[in-house]
Amino acid sequence: MNTLQATPPHHRVILAVDIEDSTSRTNTAKAALRRVMYELLEECLIAAGVPEEYRDPLVDRGDGILVLIHPVDEVPKTLLLSAVAPILETLLSRNADQFPGQKLRLRAVVHAGEVHYDGRGCFGEALDVAFRLLDAEEVKERFRQVASPLLLVVSDDIHQSVVRHGYDGINTRDYVPAAFVNVAGTVRLGWSRSASAPRGSSSLVP
Template sequence: MQAEALHYWIMVLDVESFSPRKNPVQRAVRRAMYEVVEESLSRAGIAGQDVVMEDRGDGILILVPSTIPPVLLAGDFIRELHDNLRERAVLTSTAAAMRFRVALHQGLASRDEHGWSGDAINTTFRLVDAKPLRDVLTAAHHAHLVFSVSSDVYRDVVQHGYRPLDPAAYLPVRFEAKHGQPIEAWVTVPGYSAPPGLPPLEVAARPVPTGTSSPAAQASTAQAPATGTISITGNTVQGDVVAGDKTVYVDGAYPGLR
């Protein structure tokens, strides 16, 4: 058993509204959850690289060695996960449909005979359980998942705009976890220009890391008509310089977004 703590990229995935389902449906959802996650890890080129998955009932704790590029997690894996969920939604009954909350953090973790522990793991669970993240997924009616990264991951990875990451699609949130611990995170919803369901005053008040535009500027940009080489046909944005063509859904999170 590993005694010393090592650095990992720490991801937690949780299924929305798992507990109210009947036992047979829960079993079907859990089976589908693992199929989706394992297939998405494989498609993103992450599977088989000493990735650890620990079962959490209605979710999974995923520990990825620090040697794996984080862009594969925040970019490729999330995209594959979203596409996989979207494909399955067409074929799945309403009772067994899945939507995910996903959070990504980094830090030290250690293993004993019973499993994994560490403050960074605790923080990642607080991110995925945060009320703002739940509210965003509730408001994003067309979404298949909502994705949150810690301020550390946003500052060190997302804000630099590595392909296929799109920093402009993230907005900051701040909340209190257990014992009044303040936590800052950044939230995005694949397919949405900005995550819906965030309190406007909270969004406007959040500090922004150096080198990024303010949330207000991001919202303003999202409301502006497409210009330059970007064109919109129906619900498809064509010519996105960050991630190529994408389908965009808007649920009226900000005035003017219809």
């Protein structure tokens, strides 16, 4: 069997995070930020109810992490917005209070779609959309203008299928258009969550 042959498409919920201004840090500082990023993200996923058995192994992106979540009933897409994002923001806020000089702030994106795998990793248009939104200059500029340690961006697919319905724990008014990106000749819209989760809300984290 050719281990580099691509698999059929597998549906995944896509969560990716990226450290703000990582290229301006020294290698020593990057190492420390990466360690904390991994610790907080793993703590967040466990607290939100997304254990390892519901996701692929975390994919390292240097200054970020890719999480691919399996389409299981235990992890509906709503959970990413109503629990994962608020918990991660709370953990980042706590970390900032404890280590004010560290300045760890994350951009995050949520999307969903078909992902392929081969012997070298994962790929597909859905991932292209997620990373284009995560790295959009409009998103980075919006993040520079807010004090929150987390900026969440969701694809228009997630906005249309989840956000606009106002499910429990999701306020439709918190999301505003944030960026347009071009992927495979199609313009994709991303929405950012403009409202922050309550600072210091220990009830979000068991």
